[in-house]
Amino acid sequence: MTSIMTNSSALSALATLRTIDTNMGNTQNRISTGLRVGSAADNAAYWAIATTMKSDAAALSTVNDALGLGLAKVEAAYTGLDTVKDILTQIKSKLVTANEPGADRTKINAEITQLKEQIKTTAASAAFSGENWLYNNSTTAMATSKDIVGSFTRDASGNVAIQTISFATAQSNLIDGTQANGILSQKRTNSGNFWLVQCPANSNATGNEIKVDASTAATDLANMQTSLEAMLSDVIKGASTLGAIKSRIENQTNFLKGLNETFQKGIGNLVDADMNEESTKLKALQTQQQLGIQALSIANSSAQNIMQLFR
Secondary structure, three states: OOOOOOOOHHHHHHHHHHHHHHHHHHHHHHHHHHHHOOOOOOOHHHHHHHHHHHHHHHHHHHHHHHHHHHHHHHHHHHHHHHHHHHHHHHHHHHHHHOOOOOOOHHHHHHHHHHHHHHHHHHHHEEEEEEOOEEEEOOOOOOOOOOHHHHEEEEOOOEEEEEEEHHHHHHOOOEEOOOOOOOOOOOEEEOOOOOOOOOHHHHHOOOOOEEEOOOOOHHHHHHHHHHHHHHHHHHHHHHHHHHHHHHHHHHHHHHHHHHHHHHHHHHHHHHHOOOHHHHHHHHHHHHHHHHHHHHHHHHHHHHHHHHHHHHH
């Protein structure tokens, strides 16, 4: 039946054209944004997963920055300890020389004094971002440990946690303003109560300073050597620990970089649009749109053909 009140063909063609226009709009949006899932309305499950992964990727990036800062602090402390280790070895040699008959102990002590000053300068300079793990010119004890942000994790239940890398400062604290701390400033009670470098904040430290003169007894020289050997051993242990932490941070940094790249790939697989596929769809839809317009035009012209029947 042909009706001038209801053009079924035109309505059908119009509905088809509207569907084509909607699909074309979606395809054009994907092409312009590069996203197949740009909002929860596109795919709620994928959007939620991708949004969480983006948040975690941002957290991992922040952890990586924190690791970089922590690595710089560790390297500053390690470099300082490594330098002090070499200086202590020189002082050790000076004490051995002081045992030789006829040695000029005045000159030897002058050299030891200069090496001590170099230790002070090195320890005071081994700081980064306001933190010094080797030197504490204060009567307030240095914090017992230093923490570095190490990783960010999310378990199967969605609970997040921040892990840290801890370092005990007693392994690196060389010169301290308290008499109870400091590898070089604390007296060695098992070998004549000798200490090497006095902290300005602890100028009344008890015990005996490692120094030589013409009247220094052989027993005292032996105790000085024993004390210095213990100090050197502690410095080597501290440097070894810092070296291990340095390696751990570098490995963790490389791991997080790779993990972040994996996150980005995973997010892309969930929400990114396939541009080859979308461009092909767009061309097909453009052709369908042109055909839909022609079909609507033909359907609309059928009503005009009825007029021919009344001529």
